[in-house]
Amino acid sequence: MDPRHVKLYIDDRPADGVFRVHRDVYTDPVLFELEMKSIFERCWNYLALESEIRNTHDFVTRHIGRTPVIVSRDAKGQIGGFVNACRHKGATVCRMEQGNARYHVCPYHGWAYDSAGKNVDIKDRKSGCYAAAFDAEGHDLIPVARIASYKGMIFGSLSANVPELEEHLGEIKFFLDLHMEQAPQGMEVIPGRAWYAYRGNWKMQVENGNDPYHETSTHGCFVAIQERRVKGQGNVEGRQVDWKKRAAADSGTFDLGNGHSSVWINCLEPEKRSLYPLLDAVRARVGSLKAEWMLKQRNAVCFPNLQIADHVVPQLRTIRPIAVDLTELRSYVLAPIGEPPESRAARLRQFEDFINPCGFATPDDITMFNESQQNLRTSGGEWLQAHERGIAALPAGSRGLAGELGIRPVAAVRGEFEMQPETATHAFFREWSRRMQAGLSDI
Ligand code: FES
Ligand SMILES: [Fe+2]
Structure with a gap:
């Protein structure tokens, strides 16, 4: 298909029971270039938690699409973002993933920048015979055009021409609240993260987070292990869900607009x-409705680069596209600030069991991504048959439920878990198509 006809890549006709995505969306390097410019460089991207840079001069390094950035707290306590590429010759100024530094010194020729991104030294400037034209230029790191926070989560945009952050987040704020309001003193990232890559398109992970359909097959071994644990065998402490009970649990999906979405399932074993x-204290603080929803297993996608999953323990997973067939993921475990050590240890054991790259789930998913990417390059079967499961349940939806929650989804589906609807991905691909068409019209 011709990339100039980008709107033809998504066949969005839910009234006819049709929602199809063309296979080139995952494999075409021309589309990938357009995605970087039209989506990642023109949209709010999740960067870090404020609690990761608590003190002045604390910093973390992240990416917005392919652009490396430093997120730091300056001497005045102000949070800022700067492109992590030296103004001299483009070398990476800060190679550390996180730390505390009053100054960042470029390893190539030694230009130095402070924690506000301001150039404070050009090595041997006096002897350099620079002309006045050089002195007249700015030498500071290029700032990330917009930086803003919501409930302690920092987002950045390389373009100044974006709506206010809360407007972009819209209805997904409810699901961010469910993550970030779990503790009276706030949530923090447990030090460390899982960091890995797969040989597949970045959208595969976005979709996978909203895909309950794959769980019983891709993770069949894990399901079998859980069944043995229910019988008292193996690591009983690691038991998380009883799959037999799960099949009939109430569940659903929300298209939250602006590309955001969520899938959810009633938790039948809240004690896990x-x-x-902490439930009684949480209920007293945030109310029964939010507390009940915090217990449900949820997986939300915040367009374009963040998954907010809470099906085992609350985690944030960032998605970084590197090439059309190469993607980096980082998973962070969230925990209440001030949590007792034994609860924190249990939280980590649950995370490792399922999610870690060496856990029971992640290697399964990555294998599927790697193989799909290879196979999608072959010809034939231009349209994937992947986004129509649950589509007939859309008209009934779960709008009533949404009203109770105070959110206004574009569409919703509700039913037993075994429906395993794929409709949550519609939100992402609608926004993908809208932004790609807008980007193309600007070229
Ligand atoms: S590239 Fe940074 S000082 Fe030369
Ligand atoms: Fe999975």
Whole structure:
């Protein structure tokens, strides 16, 4: 298909029971270039938690699409973002993933920048015979055009021409609240992260987070292990869900607009949730409705680069596209600030069991991504048959439920878990198509 006809890549006709995505969306390097410019460089991207840079001069390094950035707290306590590429010759100024530094010194020729991105030294400037034209230029790191926070989560945009952050987040704020309001003193990232890559398109992970359909097959071994644990065998402490009960649990999906979405399932074993010991206090603070939703297993996608999952323990997963067939993921475990050590240890054991790159789930998913990417390059079967499961349940939806939650989804589906709807991905591909068409019209 011709990339100039980008709107033809998504066949969005839910009234006819049709929602199809063309296979080139995952494999075409021309589309990938357009995605970087039209989506990642023109949109709010999640960067870090404020609690990761608590003190002045604390910093983390991240990416917005392919652009490396430093997110730091300057001498005045102000949070800022700067492109992590030296103004001299483009070398990476800060190679550390996080730390505390009053100054960042470029390793190539030694230009130095402070924690506000301001150039404070050009090595041997006096002897350099620079002309006045050089002195007249700015030498500071290029700032990330917009930086803003919501509930302690920092987002950045390389383009100044974006709506206010809260407007972009829209209805997904409810699901961010469910993550970030679990503790009275706030949530923090447990030090460390899982960091890995796969040989597949970045959208595969976005979709996978909203795909309950794959769980019983891709993770069949894990399901079998859980069944043995229910019988008292193996690591009983690691038991998380009883799959037999799960099949009939109430569940659903939300298209939250602006590309955001969520899938959810009633938790039938709340005592297995990391939040459970704190439940009474949480209920008193945030109310029964939010507390009940915090217990449900949820997986939300915040367009374009963040997954907010809470099906085992609350985690944030960032998605970084590197090439059309190469993607980097980082997973962070969230925990209440001030949590007792034994609860924190239990939280980590649950995370490792399922999610870690060496856990029971992640290697399964990555294998599927790697193989799909290879196979999508072959010809034939231009349209994937992947986004129509649950589509007939859309008209009934779960709008009533949404009203109770105070959110206004574009569309919703509700039913037993075994429906395993794929409709949550519609939100992402609608926004993908809208932004790609807008980007193309500007070229
Ligand atoms: S590239 Fe940074 S000082 Fe030369
Ligand atoms: Fe999975």
